[in-house]
Amino acid sequence: MIRILFAAAALLLAACSDNDSSNNAPAAAANQADQRSGALLYRQYCVNCHGSGAGGAPQVGKDHRLYWSHEVEEEGFETLVQEAIHGINAMPPRGNCYDCSDQEIRNAVIYMLQLSAAK
Ligand code: HEC
Structure with a gap:
């Protein structure tokens, strides 16, 4: 944080x-x-999977605060950003936002953590 x-x-x-x-x-x-905001990019791309948990994506939202807080603590914020940029398992690189800059992906991850009230 x-x-x-x-x-x-x-x-x-x-x-x-x-x-x-x-x-x-x-x-x-x-x-x-x-630079596009994390909120805009989240609603355009990330919510498709992270809103519903489609394809095994970890869901975003205050009900999932413990999950995301744990990820931040165990992996670290920078690792989460790198995973979002490069993709991991079923998570596609840049969440399918092909023209997103690294900074824009970072914004989207910050927004996801804010939605989840992660600490
Ligand atoms: C096609 C579905 C899909 C889209 C779109 C998508 N994700 Fe993901 N995401 C996943 C899945 C599935 C995982 C779990 C990957 C794993 O760890 O096995 C994941 C994992 C992550 C993680 C790592 C979570 C952890 O526990 O380490 C981050 C961060 C993330 N996504 C950010 C984003 C961002 C930011 C966007 C939008 C720009 C996005 N994702 C769009 C499917 C998606």
């Missing part, structure tokens, strides 16, 4: 720099805007 909080803090800092007159600020803001 520390990494997730750090990512959130980085986003807040990036948002604050929007009014900055330095040349880097507009480019940073554009990158943020291009």
Whole structure:
């Protein structure tokens, strides 16, 4: 969770720099805007399997908090992200979102963990 909080803090800092007159600020803001949110990607791709448990996918949601908390603790957040990017067993690479960037997949994993209230 520390990494997730750090990512959130980085986003807040990036948002604050929007009014900055330095040349880097507009480019940073554009990158943020291009990136699709975890919620959007989850609803478009991941929910098809992780919403229902189709194909043996671990289900997402507060009822499954213990499962996801355990995964985060045992495997670590970075491992979950890597599994989502590269695929594992019946989990397809990038959850079939072929044009998703690594960062976008990361966003989707964060969103899945938030939906599951994982700690
Ligand atoms: C075609 C169905 C399918 C789709 C679509 C899908 N997943 Fe999965 N996912 C699975 C299955 C099945 C597993 C279990 C793989 C295993 O460990 O055997 C899994 C496992 C995972 C895991 C690892 C869980 C663990 O216990 O280690 C993560 C993280 C994950 N998916 C993220 C995502 C994300 C993010 C998306 C959307 C971008 C997504 N998945 C879309 C089927 C899917």
